[in-house]
Amino acid sequence: xxxxxxxxxxxxxxxxxxxxxxxxxxxxxxxxxxxxxxxxxxxxxxxxxxxxxxxxxxxxxxxxxxxxxxxxxxxxxxxxxxxxxxxxxxxxxxxxxxxxxxxxxxxxxxxxx
Numbered sequence: 001x002x003x004x005x006x007x008x009x010x011x012x013x014x015x016x017x018x019x020x021x022x023x024x025x026x027x028x029x030x031x032x033x034x035x036x037x038x039x040x041x042x043x044x045x046x047x048x049x050x051x052x053x054x055x056x057x058x059x060x061x062x063x064x065x066x067x068x069x070x071x072x073x074x075x076x077x078x079x080x081x082x083x084x085x086x087x088x089x090x091x092x093x094x095x096x097x098x099x100x101x102x103x104x105x106x107x108x109x110x111x112x113x
Contacts, residue, residue: 012111
């Protein structure tokens, strides 16, 4: 089993920045990919950043150029700049380890003046 603990959410003004982190622990042998998703009320959960172990990061157009995903061993970060009200959501980290996916508990990001 892999446990994920997220932190860093909060309230930020439009145009502001926020960094999320997600630390993975437990039975970790081979992380295939780490990613961040978000889910706003009434909407489906969507991918916002993915960093495979053996490839370059991937971003959807909605966050490209504003969000940056990075990884340090078993911790994944999401640097979010130029935040917009539409970025407000619960953000979840996801880790694929040994072919199995694990989710964090989610952290709320609110973008409002």
